[in-house]
Amino acid sequence: MAGEITESIYAGNDDAKIAQDIRRGVGAALERFVDLVGTNEPALPAGVRETFVDLGAAEAREDRAPATLLLALRTAARVMLRETSNALAEARPPAIEDLIDLSDAITAYVDELVAATTDGFTLQLREQAGERDRRRRLLAEMLVRGSAPERAVLAAAEGIGWRRIDNVVPILLPPEQTRHAQFRYRDEAVALERERDSVLLLRQGRPASREMLERTLKGRGAVVGVTVDWARVPQAVRLAELTAQLASDGVDPNDPIFAEDHLATLALRGEQAAFAILTERRLAPFAALREATRERHLETLHSWLRHWGSRTAVADELRVHPQTVSYRIRQLRELLDGDLDDADARFELALVLADRPRR
Structure with missing residues (x-):
């Protein structure tokens, strides 16, 4: 039967x-x-x-x-x-x-x-x-605390279905917001609950874009760290913690705070991780250039920033014709996509370039 x-x-x-x-x-x-x-x-x-x-x-x-x-x-x-x-x-x-x-x-x-x-x-x-929760906590703990062997981290990631980690965005959240964030991002994030807050590690992708995070984290008391490769998560978490301390009274408490907006301030306060990330970001457009071209562009840009855009002063310092300076600046504008017209971007470029000779 x-x-x-x-x-x-x-x-x-x-x-x-x-x-x-x-x-x-x-x-x-x-x-x-x-x-x-x-x-x-x-x-x-x-x-x-x-x-x-x-x-x-x-x-x-x-x-x-x-x-x-x-x-x-x-x-x-x-x-x-x-x-x-x-x-x-x-x-x-x-x-x-x-x-x-x-x-x-x-x-x-x-x-x-x-x-x-x-x-x-x-x-x-x-x-x-x-068991899934245990594995996810294990990976989050490895990434936040750092120092775990690469093979152990990759094995832990594979254990939760992450074939690749690539870059992640650390987000600090109040403890009461952790469950909501875990539910919203599901398999795209892992979280580590700490005594006073939680660290949500969100894989890079559209949900981790600034536009999406501004919308989804509104009113959640979130501090969004900078996007880094998994090996530098501890540094990014520290920068997010320092950014939370920098939050001014003028910031809307309902809006998430982004560490990338405070990298220059943190760098000036001696945070080497902030300076390194700021340097990578600001000099990224020059990475694909040949070395000689890159150095020429950076030298011209540094001089242009220090002389407040004076073509004559730049030409005198670099010992080139003023038309050559104009040509190089046009190339820099194309390369930097409007950053030369942004006061914050110019300041960050000047900060990064001022340290290059010493380094």
Whole structure:
């Protein structure tokens, strides 16, 4: 009978593992029902109940919904009601009260089977979720604290499904905002809860863009660190912590604070990590140039900034024709895409270039 029920449910399905699990569950249900006839034993003693708990857990481990197994058990209930009614009719004509009692008994029995199966499914999901949470906390802790071997970090990342880490954005959040952020970013972020705040590490991508973060973190009390490669997360977290201390009264408390807006201030306060990141960002447009061209452009830019854009003063210092200066500045404007017209960008460029000779 168990085989017939399985075949009726899985007609056209060639998954032998599923069919085997269903056949085992239906068979155990039918056998136990037969054993119960004429006794006062509980429907599912501990040993029998564990069989169905294990079946539900197996569905969760196989990443399958329990619906098919539960369908099989309910189908078995209909078969049991039909077969037992037929058997009773062969002995004597059943009264309507007998059929109602039989139906109630089978329904109650199957409800216990379903409850045991669902319990197993739920318990397994909780266990898996707990293991996933543990792995995610482990990766977050490795990245925030630093110093873990690269192979250990990559293995921890792979353990949560991150085939690549690339760059991440650290975000400081009040403890009460952690669950919301974890739910929103799901598999794209890991979090480490600390005594006074939480560090959310969000993988670089569209959700981590400034535009998106300004919208999604509004009113969350967030401090957004700079985007860095995973090995420099501890530095980025420290810069975010220092940025939180720099927040002025003029900042809207509902808006997230971005560490990238305060890199120059942190650099002037002696934070070498801030200076290094600021240098990388401001000099990134020059990275693809040949060395001689790059040095010529940087020399011209430095002079132009120090002389407040005076073409004559730059020409005198570099000992070139003023038209040569104009030509180079046009090239710099194309390369820097409007930064020469931005006061903050000019200040940061001047700060970075002033330190180049010493370095």
